[in-house]
Amino acid sequence: MQPTAATEGLKHLLIQPEAKLDLAAAALQIALEEYPDLDVASYLMRLDRLAERAAGRLSLSVEPGVMDSLDCINQTLYGEEGFSGNSDAYYDPRNSFLNEVLDRRTGIPITLSIVYMEVGRRLGLDIRGVGLPGHFLVKCVAASGQWLIDPFFGGKTVTEAECRQRLKRLHGEEFSFDRSYLDCVSKRQILGRLLANLKMIYLGQRDFRRAFNVIEKIVVIFPKAAGEIRDRGSVSFRLHRFSEAMRDWDRYLAMEPQASDSGEVKQNMKVAATQIGLRN
Secondary structure (H helix, E strand, O other): OOOOHHHHHHHHHOOOOHHHOOHHHHHHHHHHOOOOOOOHHHHHHHHHHHHHHHHHHHOOOOOOOHHHHHHHHHHHHHHHOOOEEOOOOOOOHHHHOHHHHHHHOEEOHHHHHHHHHHHHHHOOOOEEEEOOOOOOEEEEEEOOEEEEEEHHHOOEEEOHHHHHHHHHHHHOOOOOOOHHHHOEEOHHHHHHHHHHHHHHHHHHOOOHHHHHHHHHHHHHHOOOOHHHHHHHHHHHHHOOOHHHHHHHHHHHHHHOOOOOOHHHHHHHHHHHHHHHHHHO
């Protein structure tokens, strides 16, 4: 099966090195799969305008510092625009599409973080993603210090202790916190996590066509992700694309010859081979 236009567009953007990779444009390429008529440029301009409005507020400050800039972002996004975390319909796929988040002014932690990062970047701030297990934050890095910010909860500044408590509430009191959870992640990792959310939703809905297109993009970002190649094969099998499933499973076993599920994969390959034989 040929890659879709959205997948090819994402692949083209990923040619850029990390520093030059346009995170918002890449996120909109992911959305283009679901919204083929989406005008990417207009949504990038919308982020420009949000940043311009925040900058307009900032110009009223005398010798503004980093916290002044963050306050202006918060006033613009949450005070004026009313952005908020979508707790009521957290697993609505629209929460993972940047165009929908900008239109509806609601989303999940990772998409609201992308909005926050992109507005901050346009103001000259160094704001990066932080991928906690089960939650997503941003970190503003400056010569004067570092601040953890939660875009899902109104751009609130949070401490390491608050992050620890948040994760215990999510995962239980026995959860072991590691300070590496607060490390910044790359733009590619952000895109991969965004796609992983969509993959989980679509597989849960048994929407294998959409799940396939999502996994295709994950493999574009992480071509050596053996588990994703295996999963793409499994989804191809569900779509009765047995030859494609065989190719992916064969590749998976070559990459992970000692995989714990190798026996199951080999059995599935026999079933796929039988189906191919029946068609001939």
